[in-house]
Amino acid sequence: MMNTPPKLLSVAPMMDWTTRHARNFLRLCSPQARLYTEMVTTQALVFGDIPRHLRFEALEHPIALQLGGSDINDLVHCAKLGEDWGYDEINLNVGCPSDRVQQGRIGACLMAEPAHVADALAAMQAAVRVPVTVKHRIGIDGLEHIDDLLNFVDTVAAQGCQHFIVHARIAILAGLSPKENREVPPLRYDDVYRLKALRPNLTVEINGGIKTVAEIAQHWQHTDGVMIGREAYQNPYLLVEAQRLWGTTELPSRGDIIRAYEPFVARELADGVPLKQMTRHILGLFHGQAGGRRYRQMLSNLAPDAGLEALQAALAATGEH
Incomplete structure (x- = not known):
């Protein structure tokens, strides 16, 4: 610390x-x-x-x-x-x-x-x-x-x-x-x-x-x-x-961050915001990680009406639970 x-x-x-x-x-x-x-x-x-x-x-x-x-x-x-x-x-x-x-x-x-x-x-x-x-x-x-x-x-x-x-x-x-x-x-x-x-x-x-x-x-x-x-x-x-520069020792996992982001995503979806407008900002989260390429592909090729389950599926593809 x-x-x-x-x-x-x-x-x-x-x-x-x-x-x-x-x-x-x-x-x-x-x-x-x-x-x-x-x-x-x-x-x-x-x-x-x-x-x-x-x-x-x-x-x-x-x-x-x-x-x-x-x-x-x-x-x-x-x-x-x-x-x-x-x-x-x-x-x-x-x-x-x-x-x-x-x-x-x-x-x-x-x-x-x-x-x-x-x-x-x-x-x-x-x-x-x-x-x-x-x-x-x-x-x-x-x-x-x-x-x-x-x-x-x-x-x-x-x-x-x-x-x-x-x-x-x-x-x-x-x-x-x-x-x-x-x-x-x-x-x-x-x-x-x-x-x-x-x-x-x-x-x-x-x-x-x-x-x-x-x-x-x-x-x-x-x-x-x-x-x-x-x-x-x-x-x-x-x-x-x-x-860690602030002395933090317990860091959230990438999966923790996605799950914490989900309530915001759900609110925006309810307001008519397309999922891709939000997920384009999180494509790099699994950079260099196992499953990261598949995660990025899934979020880069979303259907226009994709919902929260598409984000959850991309997370599942990384193996993080």
């Missing part, structure tokens, strides 16, 4: 993935991790269906709302909405490299405008009582040096923001797809370590390519926290195993 409280652990906001169905499942994997919504654009909240975007269950706490946008008035309005809906944190996306969000002046392109980001975060902080944080890259095209990272962070911190979640890759905005930007630019963990060492008063959380409990513990030696991204989908049992 650890002698001191461990540092932060969170699951990254991921478009089309960190839905409320996924978050309910991920919370069962980790009571400790902070969960994030998908990025929700300010336009979606100003002009769209607010309950559809902001609804979540009490089980999901602690949970953060990630916003994408650049208009300060809209960001303030949406931060207030997030607080009113009960979110524990409001996060600004300054890391997404897709062409679509760049056209809307959203995401990583804002790293070229640190003063504007600072003003936006300051206005959001003044409007709400919950913490306001920023998720960003270590750099973008033409702003790739540690000094550029320090300038961005210092400019934003000068206006009051204290929590920085840093993806340890630059974003190449011209020429790479979002998928390539998650894989092609090399990971530069040392830049994030240096940021924390040079700015020890700030909370610095590291993100990018982290796949094992040992790696989480290693990064905790140099930063205040770790954010897990795609690995939370490819191998969500990693989050269960990470409970």
Whole structure:
């Protein structure tokens, strides 16, 4: 058991993935991790269906709302909405490299405008009582040096923001797809370590390519926290195993997690939600395990009217009871 409280652990906001169905499942994997919504654009909240975007269950706490946008008035309005809906944190996306969000002046392109980001975060902080944080890259095209990272962070911190979640890759905005930007630019963990060492008063959380409990513990030696991204989908049992960092010795089995997820699934089915909309988030639970391939096949080929028994059959195919 650890002698001191461990540092932060969170699951990254991921478009089309960190839905409320996924978050309910991920919370069962980790009571400790902070969960994030998908990025929700300010336009979606100003002009769209607010309950559809902001609804979540009490089980999901602690949970953060990630916003994408650049208009300060809209960001303030949406931060207030997030607080009113009960979110524990409001996060600004300054890391997404897709062409679509760049056209809307959203995401990583804002790293070229640190003063504007600072003003936006300051206005959001003044409007709400919950913490306001920023998720960003270590750099973008033409702003790739540690000094550029320090300038961005210092400019934003000068206006009051204290929590920085840093993806340890630059974003190449011209020429790479979002998928390539998650894989092609090399990971530069040392830049994030240096940021924390040079700015020890700030909370610095590291993100990018982290796949094992040992790696989480290693990064905790140099930063205040770790954010897990795609690995939370490819191998969500990693989050269960990470409970050992809190001194937990009795871990739930994969079958325990599925059975704990079933009441939520049953309620959603009763509301007309297709089973596949929920099971797509749990395909990786038996990654590398006996019966895991059959489990994945069964849940990937569900009939449109499949019910809870189909999930139970897939679990039975793994041999877990």
